[in-house]
Amino acid sequence: MPPAPEHTHHIKIRSTQLEMNPNPAASARQGEDNVEGKLRAAEEQLQQLEQQREELERQKREVESLNVRKREFIGAQAELTDKMSATVTRIDREVIDMKQEIEELEQCRACLASHLGKLEKINPDSWNRDSLATNIERAMTVAEHADDEFSQAADYFSRTRSANIFNGAKARRILSGDFGRQFRNGLAFNLPVIILGGIALIAYLVK
Known part of the structure; x- marks a missing residue:
């Protein structure tokens, strides 16, 4: 038998593969850049x-x-x-x-206004001689009642912020007790005599 033919395979190697470091400067620059x-x-x-x-x-x-x-x-x-x-x-x-004081003041005002109206209606000049004693007694009763109410109100509100409403008026009575009653009675009985005596005195002085 003839011998078998030999097959030869040629391996091609790129030059770049054989050159491990063809340019050292470029490689160093690349490393610095990194x-x-x-x-x-x-x-x-x-x-x-x-x-x-x-x-x-x-x-x-x-x-x-x-x-x-x-x-x-x-x-x-x-x-x-x-x-x-x-x-x-x-x-x-x-x-x-x-509010409570306002309510009390309203009640006080109504009470005093009522007494004021009664006092203002009294006209002593209209009293005649026959009813003089009765009129004086009745008028003094009205005055005493009014004065008593006023005195109580002044005393009560003197302890509140409304004390100046009464202008420092003190609780007192104009006429009260036996003395006032005797004085009124004496004035009622003696007033005609006093009036006649005064008229007589004026007539005597005029002459």
Whole structure:
């Protein structure tokens, strides 16, 4: 048998594969570029972190300032609440007292106005001699009653804020007791004599 033919395979190797470092300067420059890129990226990251830190510190200061203002408000709120609550309570009491006093003043006014009307209707000049004693007694009764009411009102309101309404008038009676009654009776009986005596005296002086 003839021998088998031999097959030869030629392996082609690129020159670039055989040259491990064809340009050292370019490789070094490429490495420097990589380092610089990493440094720039790190610096940018540090700058971002610094900005974040500053932002967090700013927010922290803002929160602390707000907390300070909040505490100030809470203190002012408590103080104002206590002060205004006490004042409102006093005003409520004052209003109640004033309303009660106004009602009492209205009643007092009605009473005094009634007595005033009665006093103003009395006209001593219209009294005749026959009914003089009766008219005087009746008039003095009206006056005494009015004076008694006025004195009681002045005494009562002297202890209130309306004391100046009565101009410092003291509780007193114009005529009261046995002396007043005797004086009125004596005046009633002696008034005609006094009047006649006065007329006679005037006539004597005119002559």
